[in-house]
Amino acid sequence: xxxxxxxxxxxxxxxxxxxxxxxxxxxxxxxxxxxxxxxxxxxxxxxxxxxxxxxxxxxxxxxxxxxxxxxxxxxxxxxxxxxxxxxxxxxxxxxxxxxxxxxxxxxxxxxxxxxxxxxxxxxxxxxxxxxxxxxxxxxxxxxxxxxxxxxxxxxxxxxxxxxxxxxxxxxxxxxxxxxxxxxxxxxxxxxxxxxxxxxxxxxxxxxxxxxxxxxxxxxxxxxxxxxxxxxxxxxxxxxxxxxxxxxxxxxxxxxxxxxxxxxxxxxxxxxxxxxxxxxxxxxxxxxxxxxxxxxxxxxxxxxxxxxxxxxxxxxxxxxxxxxxxxxxxxxxxxxxxxxxxxxxxxxxxxxxxxxxxxxxxxxxxxxxxxxxxxxxxxx
Amino acid sequence: xxxxxxxxxxxxxxxxxxxxxxxxxxxxxxxxxxxxxxxxxxxxxxxxxxxxxxxxxxxxxxxxxxxxxxxxxxxxxxxxxxxxxxxxxxxxxxxxxxxxxxxxxxxxxxxxxxxxxxxxxxxxxxxxxxxxxxxxxxxxxxxxxxxxxxxxxxxxxxxxxxxxxxxxxxxxxxxxxxxxxxxxxxxxxxxxxxxxxxxxxxxxxxxxxxxxxxxxxxxxxxxxxxxxxxxxxxxxxxxxxxxxxxxxxxxxxxxxxxxxxxxxxxxxxxxxxxxxxxxxxxxxxxxxxxxxxxxxxxxxxxxxxxxxxxxxxxxxxxxxxxxxxxxxxxxxxxxxxxxxxxxxxxxxxxxxxxxxxxxxxxxxxxxxxxxxxxxxxxx
Numbered sequence: 001x002x003x004x005x006x007x008x009x010x011x012x013x014x015x016x017x018x019x020x021x022x023x024x025x026x027x028x029x030x031x032x033x034x035x036x037x038x039x040x041x042x043x044x045x046x047x048x049x050x051x052x053x054x055x056x057x058x059x060x061x062x063x064x065x066x067x068x069x070x071x072x073x074x075x076x077x078x079x080x081x082x083x084x085x086x087x088x089x090x091x092x093x094x095x096x097x098x099x100x101x102x103x104x105x106x107x108x109x110x111x112x113x114x115x116x117x118x119x120x121x122x123x124x125x126x127x128x129x130x131x132x133x134x135x136x137x138x139x140x141x142x143x144x145x146x147x148x149x150x151x152x153x154x155x156x157x158x159x160x161x162x163x164x165x166x167x168x169x170x171x172x173x174x175x176x177x178x179x180x181x182x183x184x185x186x187x188x189x190x191x192x193x194x195x196x197x198x199x200x201x202x203x204x205x206x207x208x209x210x211x212x213x214x215x216x217x218x219x220x221x222x223x224x225x226x227x228x229x230x231x232x233x234x235x236x237x238x239x240x241x242x243x244x245x246x247x248x249x250x251x252x253x254x255x256x257x258x259x260x261x262x263x264x265x266x267x268x269x270x271x272x273x274x275x276x277x278x279x280x281x282x283x284x285x286x287x288x289x290x291x292x293x294x295x296x297x298x299x300x301x302x303x304x305x306x307x308x309x310x311x312x313x314x315x316x317x318x319x320x321x322x323x324x325x326x327x328x329x330x331x332x333x334x335x336x337x338x339x340x341x342x343x344x345x346x347x348x349x350x351x352x353x354x355x356x357x358x359x360x361x362x363x364x365x366x367x368x369x370x371x372x373x374x375x376x377x378x379x
Numbered sequence: 380x381x382x383x384x385x386x387x388x389x390x391x392x393x394x395x396x397x398x399x400x401x402x403x404x405x406x407x408x409x410x411x412x413x414x415x416x417x418x419x420x421x422x423x424x425x426x427x428x429x430x431x432x433x434x435x436x437x438x439x440x441x442x443x444x445x446x447x448x449x450x451x452x453x454x455x456x457x458x459x460x461x462x463x464x465x466x467x468x469x470x471x472x473x474x475x476x477x478x479x480x481x482x483x484x485x486x487x488x489x490x491x492x493x494x495x496x497x498x499x500x501x502x503x504x505x506x507x508x509x510x511x512x513x514x515x516x517x518x519x520x521x522x523x524x525x526x527x528x529x530x531x532x533x534x535x536x537x538x539x540x541x542x543x544x545x546x547x548x549x550x551x552x553x554x555x556x557x558x559x560x561x562x563x564x565x566x567x568x569x570x571x572x573x574x575x576x577x578x579x580x581x582x583x584x585x586x587x588x589x590x591x592x593x594x595x596x597x598x599x600x601x602x603x604x605x606x607x608x609x610x611x612x613x614x615x616x617x618x619x620x621x622x623x624x625x626x627x628x629x630x631x632x633x634x635x636x637x638x639x640x641x642x643x644x645x646x647x648x649x650x651x652x653x654x655x656x657x658x659x660x661x662x663x664x665x666x667x668x669x670x671x672x673x674x675x676x677x678x679x680x681x682x683x684x685x686x687x688x689x690x691x692x693x694x695x696x697x698x699x700x701x702x703x704x705x706x707x708x709x710x711x712x713x714x715x716x717x718x719x720x721x722x723x724x725x726x727x728x729x730x731x732x733x734x735x736x737x738x739x740x741x742x743x744x745x746x747x748x749x750x751x752x753x754x755x756x757x758x
Contacts, residue, residue, distance in 0.1 A: 117544075117548050120548060120552065121548070121551070121552055128545055128548060128549065132755065135755075136755075136756050136757075139756070156755050158541075158544060158545050158548070159541070159754070159755040161540045161541050161544040162537075162538070162540050162541050165496075165537060165540040165544065166507055166537050169496050169499060169500070169507060169537070169572055170507065172500070172570055172571045172572030172575070173499065173500055173570050173572050174570070175570065175571050176567060176568050176569055176570050176571065177556060177565070177566070177567045177568075177569055177571065177574060178567035178568065179571075180571060181567070186556070187556070188555060188556050188557035188560070189555050189556075189557065190555055190556055191551055191552050191553070191554065191555050192551045192554050192555065192556060192558075192559060192574050192575050192577070192578060193548055193551030193552050193575065193578065195556060195571050195574055195575065196551070196571050196572065196574065196575030198571070199571060199572065364756050365756065368755065368756065375538070376511065376514075376515070376535050376538040376747065377515050377518070377743050377744065377747065378515075
């Protein structure tokens with residue numbers, strides 16, 4: 001497994017320890033997102049996004065090439081996805097919300113891949129049918145975010161495999177077992193489904209004849225490192241990536257929010273009371289041992305999960321966020337008050353989201369990929 | 380690679396050396412086909428087949444279980460296939476002709492898998508599109524043999540992957556890299572497409588809820604050894620197999636007829652003059668150095684390719700074959716005369732086959748698998 005020597009580990013199947021994003025960028029060989037390129041992205045988008053301002057999207061590969069394609073009129077397309085291991089939580093929404101913004105600002109088509117096969121391969125005890133069920137629920141959350149049905153296609157691996165497999169086969173022919181061992185730490189015990197799967201995650205990169213830009217959690221980067229190695233061998237364009245940081249679970253920094261641990265995550269289907277209880281009981285606090293000490297010393301917003309959730313997702317308004325931050329750091333805002341702010345913001349978001357999510361049930365068909373192309377025999 | 384110690388090697392991708400079928404049976408762990416079981420097969424079929432009488436089908440796994448299912452009314456279904464690496468030659472037709480007989484005698488449905496992906500993975504320089512082209516031509520030969528369109532379905536891997544992949548995924552989850560290494564001798568250099576592929580070759584075994592019987596060249600046995608290991612873990616029935624010997628190339632015993640070497644094989648599309656030239660120029664002779672010696676010593680039918688082609692495929696009539704054999708062994712039939720017999724028989728067969736093959740162009744659609752099942756989203 002590539003480097004656990006810095007006290008943390010980030011792979012597509014798990015995150016351990018407290019991530020040092022400077023070191024991770026170095027370890028993965030990605031570029032920090034900043035300076036001139038970040039300015040160019042904002043200029044071409046015509047506006048800023050709080051996830052850019054706050055470094056939630058912090059790293060990239062070849063973003064400049066995607067922007068070149070936009071400027072020269074070819075355009076880029078978008079691709080992201082979800083491994084349907086359970087319900088959708090707030091951590092999943094981060095790249096999707098950002099992708100929605102990219103679609104709006106750049107007029108880009110969007111492919112959303114639900115990898116039911118991968119979850120079946122990687123989660124002990126999960127059937128393919130269960131993963132398909134989760135995929136349906138996840139797709140509702142995706143659609144609820146407001147993507148353009150004319151420019152957005154949802155792909156379910158086992159359903160749309162006729163579109164994916166020929167592309168995946170071309171990728172798979174150029175990746176050998178040793179490559180996957182180096183990228184993912186696979187062993188002789190790894191199932192041949194899991195070994196092949198990375199080719200299926202690569203396939204949507206080549207659905208259009210222009211560059212793809214992939215907003216995604218940085219933990220998924222290893223898959224696309226292989227894709228980027230293979231693309232030139234197939235005469236295809238390397239995917240461009242823009243990476244977000246890992247969203248912590250309620251229990252605090254270290255690791256990421258997991259869809260498999262209901263008590264550690266805020267789900268999109270949680271009701272207001274559940275949200276309140278989860279945050280009050282579980283959310284890791286950056287506050288002091290008692291209120292008196294807190295008033296005197298102030299809280300630590302870097303580790304406080306409630307503050308981080310507001311920063312990463314629920315409070316796009318910089319001025320409001322700054323007031324919360326300053327108040328908590330100075331001790332004038334207690335942990336209880338900060339949690340109340342998050343509970344309010346989360347429940348306001350979820351009320352609207354859950355309404356749109358129910359509406360999505362009747363709309364899903366408009367978003368599902370239609371498989372065209374010649375049927376065999378062609379003659 | 381399992382055992383080359385006996386001076387021969389048989390894998391799904393190549394045959395080397397002169398095969399000792401007793402040793403191969405032992406090495407692969409299959410059962411010789413004979414005695415009571417062979418009698419039972421003939422009795423249930425209601426007639427004998429020359430490929431059984433002559434040991435062309437010489438080995439099996441669990442044939443008795445397939446016959447049990449026939450007797451208890453559940454029945455079995457048939458599955459065989461072709462890796463579309465080029466044109467169809469006589470060697471390919473052997474298991475198909477036998478499968479047609481099994482369909483007729485047992486009323487069994489038949490699935491015919493064209494593995495364009497596997498040939499793309501295994502043949503350097505072959506594109507997926509080229510393999511699809513070969514698959515079309517191969518399918519014409521299959522249909523030309525007279526299968527029942529109401530009971531026969533042709534599957535092309537890249538086309539019908541939506542039916543195959545969910546089944547393959549369930550198999551793939553139970554096979555690890557070490558298993559494929561042991562079965563096929565895969566290494567770190569093997570492509571992940573090739574590593575996964577065995578799961579796709581397993582998938583058709585589970586298309587119906589009753590046992591499958593697979594007539595196939597014994598070189599393909601390793602794929603189904605893995606399938607047979609996996610099936611009980613999935614609560615599915617192990618496939619039963621019935622194996623034919625390898626059909627030699629024109630150059631003689633050792634190896635098998637290759638679809639990639641046009642001069643070494645009799646193709647179904649060869650014209651009469653090509654057949655004549657190939658047999659006269661290339662067919663390995665069991666005769667003596669000159670006619671005088673041949674008249675005195677006689678020829679060796681065991682190594683004579685012309686005789687073997689008559690025995691294995693072109694001359695079902697035992698009495699006629701015996702006359703040819705005795706004549707050649709005694710020296711009264713020369714190699715030239717024996718070749719003339721084969722040329723006549725091959726061209727008579729090919730004349731009818733090529734006519735049916737052209738008729739198949741308009742019928743192919745009736746044989747191609749239709750993919751049903753619920754579409755996603757189901758709700």
